Amino acid sequence: MTKVVNILVASVGGQGGLTLSRVIAAAAVMAGYSVRTGETLGMAQRFGSVKSYVRIGVDTPVYSPVFEPGEADILVGMEVAEAYRNHHYLRPMGLAVLSTEEKPPISVSLGKAEPVTMKKLIEALESHGAEIIIINAPRLAREAGNPRAANMVLLGAMNAAKRILPDNAVEEAIRAILRGKRAETSIKAYYLGKEYTGKHKPSKEHWEDKAHASEQT
Amino acid sequence: MGNEAIARGVVEAGASVVTGYPGTPSSEVIETLQRLGQGLGIYVEWAVNERVAFEIAYGAAIAGARSMATMKAPGLNVAADPIVSAAYGGVDAGLVVLVADDPGPHTTQTEQDSRWFAHVAKLPMITPSSPQEAKDFTVKGFLLSEALSLPVFLRTTTRVNHAVGEVVTGEHSEPRWARGFRKQVERFVRAGMSWNLERHRWLNKQLARAELVAEELGLNRVEGSGELCVVTEGSAYNYVVEALGELGLGARVIKLGLLHPFPRSFVSRALTGCERVVVVEELDPYVETMVKKLVAEEERLRHLIVLGKDEGLLPLEGELGPGLVRAALAKAAGLEYEPVRRESPRAPPRPPPLCPGCPHRGTYLGILIGISRAGYRRDEVPVFGDIGCYALSVGEPLRAIWTEHSMGASISMAVGLKLAGFRNPVVATIGDSTFFHAGVQPLIEAVHKRVDILVVVLDNQVVAMTGHQATPAWPRTETGRETKPVRLEEVIRSIGVDNLVIVDPENVDEVADAVAKLLRTPGVNVVIARRPCALLDARLHGVRRRYRVVEEKCTGCNACIAATGCPALYRTPGGKVAIMEADCLGCGICTRFCPYNAIVPVEEETR
Structure with missing residues (x-):
């Protein structure tokens, strides 16, 4: 069966969403797959909406760098409002890997728009039958010694659930793109995300019980 | 990435002079060569603008050096004049002009379709579809250019420039430097009208061969x-x-x-x-x-x-x-096809903001407050904007700029408004790199015609929006090349402006006072608001300090957010304001607007 895996990474500028898509792409190439990525970003260096598309052709070449709403097999939501903004990209029964992190847009801070809660996001995703993983990625990234590696925690969580990329390819990709100490802590963050997901099989219940509580500390 | 593949193509083709002006989605070609091509010894530097970049590349190509100029679509318009003439002169080594269009548009002022420009310039244009072709066509572009003795356009779009994909590389070849420059006035002096007519005939003959060469190169x-x-x-x-x-x-x-x-x-x-x-x-x-x-x-x-x-x-x-x-x-x-329709969720808008710690925030707040202090309402004094990060001041809550048109236009359009009889003061705001690129001539015009305007140069000492590239004020370029820095204030003074003041944008009241005073002073007045880009500064020197909100003191009045729009500030479920500490870059501008002194620096020990 020819299969292209479509991944949408929704993030806020500065969170490392583009780095995540680069790492996934590099790891996929190292694993011998065909890859395309595309990105949609605004003009801001920080705090804009960033959407990156990753397409992995396991045994078929990929041409288009982008895909349409309803065609993502996996939605990686690095931020709650951005995950919500893009939840319509997920196909029915797709996988959503969500970070608990929230960076409210200025429209919300100014009281001109309603905030998006995790509850609202979960309801939206459940309406198209999504499998949902919620993980406190910033906390695990800090545990790994790299507060900026929340993106790699989510990659670990995604790979624990779907096993798309071999670990050695991920390690090689992270080292090729990040280099130095940052690469090693990023790899640690990747494994923390992977183990956590494997061990806890986090669900929305788990998020409501524990992950959110730990966010307060 | 497509742009990295183009950079690889440049190396495989043995180009020795590569220059351009930063512009999304074209910038990564030169960035990649600067980062990874150090060992090649080739010239890879940013130029002051696109026309200078093209002319440098052209000067190299007529001496037998393979060269490239890179630009986004609006940059092609800036370089149009020399490019059109270059078609008549021709080249003695491959010259490829990368022009990156931006259908969408994602980051460009227009959806210019530069393909038509190939007709205007009468030059060959080729286009790749994938990262692999981006590399291959770059090499072929040099071959086509040499086969026809004409500059060749490599036209790309965002979805090729920024698409990441697997690329099979080829061998790289020795850089081809200048072999010598022979005097041929009929080729290179456009003052001879009979020569021009003759060169036009030559150009048409060269173009007639293009398809045949393209066939040999397997472009179609x-x-x-x-x-x-x-x-x-x-x-x-x-x-x-x-x-x-x-x-x-x-x-x-x-x-x-x-x-x-x-x-x-x-x-x-x-x-x-x-x-x-x-x-x-x-x-x-x-x-x-x-x-x-x-x-x-x-x-x-x-x-x-x-x-x-x-x-x-x-x-x-x-x-x-x-x-x-x-x-x-x-x-x-004639097929039945029912597309999957998915409605876009109604998520809260997230327009691109100025970054936390951005010095432009302080500059624009100072300008707006200065306008009030000079005795005007905000809607009485137009603030002209220009191309760069500071255009993001158009968004909530600053809503500062009234225009953002093309590189350098802030000053010229403000001059036009005054010359047309507009009575109130006008402010033109322009970044340092944009000023070097296209603001110098408009300022000369303003001084020469004795127009009363206030020009605020937002000097963050870098081309920030496109990813922190060098400006002519840098003492050393990205590749380590020693330069003679061109001082902004020296250029501005030498033009003969009436008053020049340098202020610190983090001191909003200093900016406001300077603006208020100069708005009431006739002449061409310039404020340089100088502070390095906060992101770059934090990357190079670490974050000076961060701020936090003392919860007990915060009343939730929201004045800090309403004034600054800093995206590191947010409202808590409890109705107060908090700061995303990891994102705070420590400008402290929010503290000025808190009536309750609730925003304080994070103590060392609690970091």
């Missing part, structure tokens, strides 16, 4: 077979291939790598046996117009039905995507 190809034919190019090709597969539709795909001159014989041959022709391309019906002309002119093709934008099959605006192309091909083939 036909895939598949059938009576349904799809003519396509660039990123649209990718959507066509996948759409045909998904629809289970057999078709002949005619993929053009050469856009200008239009490969007439190739397309004519390829269309033999077709019944119905669909043209799939982004932006204007460029290829479609050419195909229709061909079909109208050739007896044996006249029965063909050509469908494209004229027939409403695809939109004239915005970028294409898999969905649009699927629907268009299905319709053209």
Whole structure:
């Protein structure tokens, strides 16, 4: 069966969403797959909406760098409002890997728009039958010694659930793109995300019980 | 990434002079060469603007050095004058001009379709569809350029420049430097009208050979077979291939790598046996117009039905995507096709803001407060904007700039407004790099015509928006090249402005006082608001300090957010304000607007 895996990474500028898509792409190439990525970003260096598309052709070449709403097999939501903004990209029964992190847009801070809660996001995703993983990625990234590696925690969580990329390819990709100490802590963050997901099989219940509580500390 | 692949192509072709001006989505070509090409010893530096970049590349190419100039579409307009003349002079080594268009648009002021410019300049233009082709066509661009002795455009779009994909590399070759420059006035002096007429004839002869050379280089190809034919190019090709597969539709795909001159014989041959022709391309019906002309002119093709934008099959605006192309091909083939419709969620808008710690925030707050202090309402004093990060001041809550037009236009348009009899003061705001790029001449105009304007130069000492590239004020470039820094204030003073004040944007009241005073002072007055880009500064020197909100003191009045719009500030569920400490870059501007002194620096020990 020819299969292209479509991944949408929704993030806020500065969170490392583009780095995540680069790492996934590099790891996929190292694993011998065909890859395309595309990105949609605004003009801001920080705090804009960033959407990156990753397409992995396991045994078929990929041409288009982008895909349409309803065609993502996996939605990686690095931020709650951005995950919500893009939840319509997920196909029915797709996988959503969500970070608990929230960076409210200025429209919300100014009281001109309603905030998006995790509850609202979960309801939206459940309406198209999504499998949902919620993980406190910033906390695990800090545990790994790299507060900026929340993106790699989510990659670990995604790979624990779907096993798309071999670990050695991920390690090689992270080292090729990040280099130095940052690469090693990023790899640690990747494994923390992977183990956590494997061990806890986090669900929305788990998020409501524990992950959110730990966010307060 | 497509741009990294182009950089690789530059190395494989042995180019020795590569220059350009930063502009999304073209910037990563030079960045990649600067980062990874140090060992090659080639010249890879940013130029002050695109026309200078092209002229440098041209000066190298007429001496036998392979060279490249890179730019985004509006940059091509800046470089238009020398490019058009270069077609008459020709080159003695390959010269490739990368022009990156931005259908969407994602980060560009217009959806300019630069393909038409190849007609204006009468120069060959080629276009890749994938990262692999981005590399291959760069090399072929140099070969085409040398075969025709003409500069060649490598035209790309965002979905190729920024697409990441696997690329098979080739061998790299020794850089080709200047061999010597021979005096040939009929080629290089455009003051001779009979020479110009002669060179125009020469140019037409060279162009007539382009298709043949393109054939040898394998720039165009036909895939598949059938009576349904799809003519396509660039990123649209990718959507066509996948759409045909998904629809289970057999078709002949005619993929053009050469856009200008239009490969007439190739397309004519390829269309033999077709019944119905669909043209799939982004932006204007460029290829479609050419195909229709061909079909109208050739007896044996006249029965063909050509469908494209004229027939409403695809939109004239915005970028294409898999969905649009699927629907268009299905319709053209008479297939039933029901696209998956998913409604966009109603998420809170997130317009691009100024970064936390951005010095431009303080500058614009100072300008707005200064306007009040000078005795005017905000809507009485127009603030002209320019191209750069500071254009983001248009958003809530600053809503500062009234215009953002083209590089340097803030000053000239403000001059025009005053010359037209506008009585209130006007402010032109322009970044340091944009000032060097295209603001110097407008300031000369303002001084020379004795126009009363206030020019605020937002000097963050870097080309920030496109990813922190060097400006002429840098003492050393990205590649370590020692330079003579060009001082902004020395340039401005030498033009003869009446008053020049340098302020610190983090001191909002200092900015406001300077602005208020100069708005009431006749003449050409300049404020330089100087502070390094906060992001770059934090990357280089770490974050000086961070701020936090003392919860007990915060009343939730929201004054800090309402004034600054800093995205590191947010409202807590408890109705107070908090700061995302990891994102705070410590400008402290929010503290000025807190009536309760609730925002304080994070103590060392609690970090």
